[in-house]
Amino acid sequence: MKKILLNFLLLSALAATAQETVYPTPKQTGSTVITNTTIHVGNGTVIQNGSIVITDGKIAAVGKDVKIPAGATVVDGQGKQVYPGLILPVANLGLVETPSVRATSDVQELGELNPSIRSIVAYNTDSKIINTLRSSGILLANIVPEGGIISGSSSVVQLDAWNWEDAAYKTDGGIHFRMPALIARPRGFGGFGGGGAAQQPAVDVVKQGLEQVDRMKSFFREAQAYNSVATPEETNLKFAAVKGLFEKKQKLYVHANTVKQMLVALDFVKEFNFDVVIVGGSDSWQIADLLKQNNVMVILNQMHSLPTLGDDDIDQPFKTPAMLQKAGVVFAINDEDGQTRGRNLAYNAGTAATYGLDKEAALQAITLNAAKTLGVADKTGSIEVGKDANIIISTGDIMDMKTSTVTDAFIQGRKINLDDKQKQLNERYKHKLGIKSPF
C-alpha cells in the first residue's frame, strides 16, 4: 500500500503544471524491467511472479526467469497486475472534442461515398480527452470517421505524441462502411400531439437501403477494375483509396447490428473476398456460427447497452461476448459511450466476464483481439517478445472499478506521464478546499 501511495504522491507532485506541459516521452534508450509481478499476457495466459524486459521500445524478454540487462531501470511490480496497453478499437478521439459544439467536430464529411477521407490528418494530439484515456490504461485507439455510407479510412494511433504523424501507428488500416438500416420505421412517431410527423412521406427504408448497398457494390466492382490497371486513364481518388481492400492490406469495417445487415456484410466477403470486420454486432450472437465460418471478426461497439427488444434476455448485451467466444468468433469489445468518451473500456470487458466470459478472454477482447481486428496484432496487443512494449501496470484487476488504478504505462517502451486535466483540476480544488492528498 505504501508504494501505491508513494506513486500517487509522485503523480500529484507532477500535477503542478497544466496538461500543456505534460510532454510526450522521448524514445526509449537502454532497458526497463518490470519485475516480480503478475503478467496478463493478453492471449489468455497469465504469468505469476514474472518479469518483462523492455529494450529499444520492444519487449525483449518475458517470463519467470528473465535475465535483467545491466543498467536497466527497474520497476517493481510486486503486488500489481501488468497488462498489455488497452486498445480502443473504434473512437472519435481527437476528431471530436465537445460533441455539442460543431466547431470542435471533425468527424463527419459531406456525402455518402467518402473512401478517400482519412481520419489521421485531423487527429488532434492535444485533445484533452487523450490523457484521461491513458489514465484508464488505454494506450492505442483506432480513429474512425463517421457519416455517409462509406465514411473513409481509420488509422490506429498511439496516445503519446506531439502530432498526428508521430501518433500514427497503422495508417489507413481500414475503410468504414455504414450499413443502411434495412429495417422499417413507422411513419413518424408522432411525438407529442402528432402534427408534422404524420405528414412524412412513406419511404420504404428497406428498399432504399438495399438500393444504397447496390450502389456501393457497383462502386467496388468499378474500383476493382480500376485498380487492376497499372495506369488508369483518369485519376479517381475514391477508387484508388480502396485499393488496399482488394489486396487485403486494408479491412472493411462494416457497421452493422441486425442480422440482415450482417448478412449483407457477409456478401461482401463472398463477392470481393474482403477482410470484413463487423462493428456494432448487437445481434451477432444470432449468427455466431455463420460469422465464424466466414472468419469475420466482430467489434462489439457498446457492451453497456440495453437489450434490443423488451423480449430479449435482460442481460443479452452482457452475454453476447461469451456466446461469440463459444462459437469461436474473434471479437473485440469497444466503449463508445459519449459521456465518458471510452475511458470505461476495461469495465465493459469486466461485464463480459461477469456474464460468462473467462476473465483472460475478456481481457483479450480489449488487447490482443482488438489488435487483430485492427490488423496490428503483429506489433501489439500482448506482452510477447518482439512486440512493441505497450504495457500498463495497475494496482489491481483492471476490469474492476475499485481496483483499476493505473500507476504506470509504457508506449513503445516509453514511460509516459499519466497526468491529465482531471487530475490537475482535482489537485487545484483540493488545494483550494484544503483537502489533504490522499484522503
Added chain:
Amino acid sequence: MRKKECLALVLGVMLSCSRLWAQPTFPENGIADPRHGHYAFTNATIVKDASTTLSNATMVIKDGKIISVTAGGKVPAGAVEINCTGKYLYPSFVDIYADYGTSLPQRPPGAGGFNFAQQPQLATATKGAYGWNQAIKSDADAFRVFAVDDAKAKTLRESGFGTVLSHVRDGIARGTGTLVSLANDKENMVILKDRASAHYSFNKGTSSQSYPSSLMGSIALLRQTYLDAQWYKTKPAQEGLNLTLQAWNDEQGLPQIFEGGDKWNNLRADKIGDEFGVQYIIKAGGNEYQRIKEMAATKATFIVPMNYPQAMDVEDPNDARLVSVTDMKHWELAPTNPAAFEKAGIPFCLTTADLRDVKSFMTSLRTAFNHGLTETAAMNALTKTPATVLGVYDQVGSLDAGKWANFLITSGPVFAANTTIFQNWVQGTKYSIKDDSWKDPKGTYKVVLNTPTGPVNYTLDFKSNTAASLIGSKDTVTSKFYYDGRQVRINVAPERRGGQNLNLSGIVNDNSWSGFGTDSAGNSFTWTAVYDQPGVQKVDSARKRPTAPLGKVTFPFEPYGWEEGAAPKQETILIRNATVWTNEKEGVLQGADVLIRGGKIASVGKGLSDAGARVIDGTGKHVTAGIIDEHSHIAAASINEGGQSVTSEVRIADNIAPDDINIYRQLSGGVTSSHILHGSANVIGGQTQMIKLRWGANAEDLKFQNWPGQIKFALGENVKRSPAQAGQNNRYPDTRMGVEQVLVDAFSRAKDYKRGWAEYEANKGKKGTVAPRRDLELDALVEILDNKRFITCHSYVQSEINGAMEVANRMGYKYNTFTHILEGYKVADKMKAHGANASTFSDWWAYKMEVQDAIPYNAAIMHKVGLNVAINSDDAEMARRLNQEAAKIVKYGGVSEEEALKMVTLNPAKMLHVDQYVGSLKAGKDGDVVVWSDNPLSIYAKSLYTIVDGIVYFDRAKDEQLQKQLDAERLRLVKKMNGEKRSGAPVTPPMPTYSIMHTCSDHLHSHGFLTIDADHVQQ
C-alpha cells in the same frame, strides 16, 4: 361548383330523399307536396331494445316518429302497410364518437412542437377575444360547421347506424358535439340536438402553439383551465372578455366526453375529472383489457372502438425477431377488449371510430362475439347506453312511441352472419340497403308460354340473379338469365335438338312475372311465371374453426410481466449468513442475517430465526439496502414540458407509465426506488415523482408513499437553448444572466401571490373581497417557499450554481439538491453553507461545453467537504449498474467502500427525505433489500434477489424461467401470425417494435438500435 353539377346535385337530393314535411320558412319552388310518412310495419318481430322482443307485432310511424309498437296491432287508417312477415325490426345504432359531417383542419407540418429545430411559438395564433392557449377550443361548436355528407352517411347506415354524435376532433378542449341523424336531409332537420356534449383530449391537435409540448403539460393546462373558468365566473376585470372560458363554463352542464384512447390515459383523464367533480364518458383506445380492473374503478362509461390490429407478415425470421411479443399478443387479444368491458360490468358504448374502414364494423363486431362479447351487450352498447349517457334516450335508442323512427329492417337477428339489413329508416325515411333481397326470389317458378300452338309449361329453377335453368319435358337447360328485381330476361334453347331458341323478357311483380317472348321461328307470344317453392337451401358447410386458447394478459402487459395471480407476494424472508452492508453504525457485518417480515426489515444480526420464513442462503453473498436512483427518467409518458421557461404546474406524477420494461431491468441491477425527474428543458421544470419499482403495479401503486414532493429546476445550456442554431431561440432566457432573472421573477411573483392569498384569507367574508385566481404554477413555487416541496436542480458550472444559491438566499428558498453538479467540487464549501445535497455522475464529462471541467474526483471532493453525495444515473441503462458507478468513487478519490455504497443507497434516501423508510438495513425500515452474488462494488457482482416491501420482484433463477416462457410465447404467436397469413387474411408489413426513451435532453445514451430518444422524435 359548376352550375350544371349543382343542379344535378339538387335534383339528386330531391329525387333520392322524400322529405316528409316542408320547412315552413323555406319557400317552395313548385307545388306543395306535403306528406306524413305514415306507415305500418306489420307481422314483424320487433326488437324494441336489447331485452324486449315482440313477435308478430306492428309498428306505426308518422312524421318521422314512432306512433306505436304493439303486439298484433292494426293498420291505422291512412297508413301504408308494409308487410314484414318473417322480418325483424331493430332500433338503429347510435355512435357517439363520430366526426361525421365535420372536417379536421390540418396543422402545418412541423408546427406546434418544441425542439431545437424550430422556433417555439409562445403565444396563440388564434385571433379574437379568446383564451391564451390555442389548444383550448371550448368555443368550437360542431353544429355550426356540421354539413350533411351523404356518402359518409350511407356507409354508416349500411352498418346499421341511424344517429351519431359528431364533434371536431381537434384540440385539448374541443367544444361541443352535436347529435345528428344520418338522414339525407337539410341540416336544419338532421341536427337532433345542437349542443349535445362537450369534448376533451390530451392531444393539442392543430394547435401550432408550443405549450403544451408534453402529456403532463396537457393535463396541467386542463386543470388550470378548470380553475380559470371557475374564477372567470366572478367576472374579473383584469381578464376582460374571454370567449374561451365563457364557452367552457357554458358547456359544463353537457355530457363530458374525454378521448383517453389508451388504458393509462383513460385513468389520467378520470383523475382530472375526479379533481373537478366531472365524471367523463371516456373514449377508449383498444388496450383496456390489459387493465380492466382499473377501468372499472373509474366508474366511467366507456366508448369502445373495435380497431384490432392486423397480423404482421413475420415469415422472415429476421423480421419476426424485431417484433415484440407485446405487439403480437395485442394483435391476438385486442378482439377481447369489448368482452372485457362486458365481463367487468363496465357500461360501454361501441363506436366505429378508429376502424380502418367503417364497412368492417359488422365483421369486427362478430370478431368480438367470437371473443366473448354477447349480442345483448352489443345491442345495449349500440342503442340504449349511448342514448342514455347523452340524455337522449327519449329520442333514440329503442323502438318506443315518441322516439325518432330510426330503425332497421333485417332478415333475421341483426348480428347473425347471414342476416341482411334490407332497409335503414332514418327519421321516418327509408334508406335501402339491400332492398332487392327483401324477398328472396330464388326458388322454382312455373312458367307458361302462351305460344300460338297452345300453352307450353316449364319449370324455372332460379338460382341467382344471373343463373337459372329451365326444366322442360325432356331436358334441363341452363339459360342466360338476368334478374334485377324489376325486370327479368331469359335466353334459352329449351330443346337441345332443333336449335330452337327462346327469348323471353318480362316485368317482375312480386311473385309473378309476365312478359313477351319470341322464338327462333319468329313467333311472338306472352308468357307468365309464378313462384312455386323455395329452392333447395345449401347447408353452410363452413364450420367454425375451433379457437385455440389465447395468450394470457400479464401485468404489466410487457415481457416479464406477471400473469393474473402469479405476481410475487409479500413473504417473510430470512437471509442467512451473508456479508451485510448495514449502512448504519454497525457497518459491514460478516456472517449475519437479515429478516424481512410484513414488508419491513424485522431485524439485522446474527443467528436470527423465523420458522415460517423463506430462507435464502447468503453464504458467500452480500446483502445491501436497495439502490435508490436520485435522477431517473424511466416509467413516464413524458418528461419535458419545454413550452415555457417556468412550468412548475406540470407533474411527472400525472403521467407515470407503469409498463416500462426498464422497471424490471433496473430491478435486476438492484434498484428499488427511482426519483423520476422532469427534464432540463427549462429553468423551472415540473414536479417530480418518486416511485418504488413494484413491477406490475399501476401508476398509483408505483408511487412512493409518504415522500414529500420535489421539483426539478435547471440551469445552463439546456435552459438557454444552446443547441438551437444562433438566433433561433426566442424563448427567454438566452443567457445565464437571463436564467437568474427568470428565477428572481418567478419567486417575486410567487411571493406576491402568497401575500395575495394571505390577505384574502384574512379578509374573507368582508365586502368586496374576492379570491385571487388560483395559479398552479405559483402554487408549486409557494410550496417551495413554505419548505413543503424540495428542489433538485440540474446544474453544471460554478457561476450558475453560486448564482442560483445567491438568488435562493435573497428570495428565501433553498436548493435541496444540485443534480449533475459536475463542478460541485469547485463550490462544495458554498453548497455546504447553503445546505444543499449533491447528486452527481461518477465519471461523465466532455459531452458538452459546460462539462469541460467535470472530473471523476468530484464526488469524492464533495464528500470530503461534508456534503451528502449521491451518484445518479440519468440513464435507463446505467441505472442498472449504479453499484458499479459507486465503485468508481473508490477509485477516483479513495472514498471507502462503505461510503461509496451509501452514495447509491442511504445518501439519495436522505436527499429525498425518505431515509426514515429506506436506504439502510435497520429494523423498521422498508424491506427493500438486495442479495448480491459478490461484493456489490465489484463489477463481478450480480443481483440475485431484489426485494421491495418484502416482495421478491427480481429473482435471477425465476428470470430464466420467465425468459423461457417468453420464448415459447413468441414461438406460438409467430406461428399463429403466419397461420393467419396462410389463411389468406390480410397482413401488414412487419414493423419492428421501437421504444421511445425519455431523457433529460442532456446527453447521449446507449439503448440499442430500436430505441428512439424522445428528443429526436419529430414533433
